[in-house]
Amino acid sequence: MGYFSNIYHGIRTLLTGMRVTGKYFLNARKGAITQQYPDNRDTLKMFERFRGEVVMPHDENNEHSCTGCQKCELACPNGSIEIIWDRVIDPETGKKKKAIDQHIYHFGMCTQCGLCVDACPSDAIKWAQNFENSVYDRTQLTRILNKPGSKVRAGVEE
Amino acid sequence: MNSISNIIDWFINTGVLNMALIALIYLTVFALLGLFLVLLERKVAAWFQLRIGPNRVGYLGLFQTIADALKLVSKELTGTVKADKFLYNLAPYFVIVTSLMALAVFPFTKDLQAFDINIGIFFLIAISSIGVIGILLGGWSSNNKFALIGAMRSGVQTVSYELSVGLSLLTMVILTGSLQLSEIIEVQKSGWLIVQGHIPAIIAFMIYMIAGTAETNRAPFDMVEAESELGAGYHTEYSGMKFAYFFLAEFINMFIIAAIATTIFFGGWLSPFGITESLPWMGLFWFLVKTFVLVFLMMWFRWTFPRLRVDQLLTLEWKYLLPINLVNLVLMAVIVWLNLTIQI
């Protein structure tokens, strides 16, 4: 008798499985979880914390808040950040002060770990949610984050 | 001059030209049907799996497989250096030719049948076992261990399941008393055979569907190409159009298995309860509807079940399907003998 109960049991479990997939088949219209990616570009919004690439926000006067303290450079595990700095004379106090010349970000090496943003004392850099990062030439992945002619916002101290 | 016109006369008189024309039409139609089945499978799979499926090429992705076929045609044909070139090149043709040949005998409507021979079922069974030679050749000659294992599995599988397919069809032949497909349909004018033969017919149908799925090497019996075990199995080394032949043949075979079931169990082109008897061309519609329902069933199996192991495959055949089938055969004989069939 075990022979026939085996068959019965087998067929029943198979039908149970088919019922599960069959249910999804019938609800296929609303159930699809596919992201229609290039089509939904306009509506696709990443979460605000998503770590896409490091950017340095500038305000309308072309000022940023990077003091050139190099903390991000130190924090970076793989040398993706290079800071070229200089000492300039502060017009107000007349003292020499550190200022960045170029904040170079090697996006191609960055592991999106977030340590640099966490380390920055003046919140000069932050994460952008851009994720379409492929380029034809990897030199394009080396970016200079401070815009040409920009300077540090007044009042931001190290 | 005379001899040439003689040859032409001979062609026309013997109907070779006609045959060639019909063959050409059949080839085109069924190649397209194969492509459509591939698309259908991909869509159905997507719907089972919460996906959308191909939707880029053409309206709703209808031309996706045509594009795929074009891609495959234009692809480079690669092969292993140490392959047995002759057999390696021969194998795909074995597979595709046999599956296309089988299509010739199906009565799609009362009049639409290319080749009405009196041993129709026998012919189908015979043809379907030639296809496996192609798989064996392909696996053996490509000089690849994965392909070889796949081919061996296929040999084991087809030899065993051939029996079940044959026996379950034989069960139905007891009921019809004929091997000719057109005549089998005539018999069903007084009720589809699955109704006429009731219990043994239903058992035979279930066994036929299981064994038929196994014959086409589809999941859950796809040990032959089990991708998580063998990569791609017997067609690992094939590319381009030769791969496409194997691929297309698999889908045409699926259609054939479903079409045989339609013809033998579900009345072929007969409409249910004779509702469209006055419109003979509706036969084609009914035939296709029934076939595609069965094709869908096979797809449903494929996208639900895990794959069997090779020894379990044999256990299933020799310990379950075959004994049940033999008992079923006797049961059917008794039922026919005692006239217990249901006639409408």
Next chain:
Amino acid sequence: METAVLNSTTVKKSNFKSEEYFINMGPQHPATHGVLRLLLTIDGEIIKKVEPDLGYIHRSIEKMSESNSYQQIVHLTDRLDYLSSHINNEAVCLCVENALELEVPERVKVIRTILGELTRIASHTLWWGVMGMDVGALTTYFYGFRDREMINDIFEETCGARLTMNYNIPGGLMQDIHPNFVKRVKEFIPHFRSKLPEYDRLLTGNIIFQKRTKGVGVLSREDAINFGASGPVARASGYSCDVRKYHPYSALDKVNFTEALDTAGDSFARYKVRIAEMWESLNIIEQLIDNIPEGDFKVATNAVIKLPKGDFYQKVETARGEFGVYIISTGNKNPYRVKFRSPGLSNLSLLNHIAVGGKIGDLVATMATIDIVVPDIDR
């Protein structure tokens, strides 16, 4: 002269002797889940020997750690067992915090535990999908990924990444949890509770699946201990070894949960243990999610962390088993030596022991239930 003695029948026989042959499974093979190469010795379909060949994705992370600061080591562990990246991070952070004798706020502990258990569920759902795929049921893959996607969204919203989160830092967390976090987790729990029975109906109960996994790749309790197995692999053999139970870390000492155990030791038992673990993880999350204590999300550490001289060890339970971090410090800002004890390596070492004698199909099923992640093995 020897050959002359042989009569013709023996010569003929030797012509037909069956031969064992080798097959390379991987490094590119669908069932090895990455770049693992298995050198199989096969007799027909039957496996005689399995020799894993490692090193295809070796990145010398342990050596790299020696030249990184302690904050930086954390993000390297993301790249070990990438499916349990959060738990790996936590292990390093706990190790550093222990060495510094730093007490992190309760809030951090609870959040770490919740995220850890979510990671475990995410890892197991992926495993479930792939398990189904390895035995041939392709649809499970998508159902598993659908549920994992919800967890990934939770991670992305709070941690900023889906896989390599790097959300833990020595001393706490990088940011506070996102305001939506609690809501999303609470949505996830009932959703997943309703989907888990579906997993059972689709795969667990399936006769073919049971036939494929029951009695396949049997591992005895003694062997599990001898080979240093851990995690679900060992627990399926009846070896109770859950680090969360025996050496609770973070907030795990405050929650009630039962350790999933089985005694059969076969592939099906390993499967069942993982399914049971998903239920348990849900329980743990449910106990914690409603009472995340208020407080800081980190305590301040020095910008340059220097561990005291000595060696420090911390182990945690990842989705694959016991993950250990061993740091030797000479008092510098970089460690002198870091060693990761990865669960995958010892679990993989079992493979030859339990797969021999099975069929190729059995090997695939066994591999799937051992649930290896290759970067975890190679490091």
